[in-house]
Amino acid sequence: MKNTTQQVQQVPASQPAVSAGSMLTQVSSVLAFIIILILGAAWLARRFGFAPKRAGAKTLNIRASVTVGQRERVVIVDVEDARLVLGVTAQNITHLHTLPPKSPTDSEESPSPVAKADFSNMLQTLLKRPGKPQ
Template identity: 35%
Template structure:
């Protein structure tokens, strides 16, 4: 029994060492600045959301529902400004979701007025 426990411990130690080496030397590269950043989002239904996502220098407005992701709009990064300043500079602060919701409502209202005209 002791021999089995020592063998199991050795195998687990080798696996942990391999995982550490892979992380250390780039086998599983994880960068702190990911390629995709969620700027904000707003629920538009019980299971549907509209989310503002930053990819490189572009912001994408996407609709997310169970089983579906739809691109709604794309714009250059930092295009949205409001009374509280630029969302790009305040993305890490609390309240980003509220500013995004306000911006999204204005866009929907504007598009609704354009369609009725």
């Protein structure tokens, strides 16, 4: 028999490829990215809505609102074929009156040409200096 010496090589214990701190940082950064992605998607959904607005949809606009009490208001709402005067409280909404629909040609009280002329005349009289001919 041959006398051979077997040499036992000691292999040093292998170090983990990634340290615990590095792994924790990597997992937390991925989690933060996912949360930011969810928040961004929610913001976009809220900003642009889930469905586009229909062109033929009826409109509902609040034209005026007056506070009458601590939690009570009177509101004028424009709908397609009428204007509604509603009493709004914390518990319910009451229909008070129906007004005729406002025609598109009716504009908010536009200043009349007479008022413009009066203003220009008044401005010219204010700009006149005493003793200076016009």
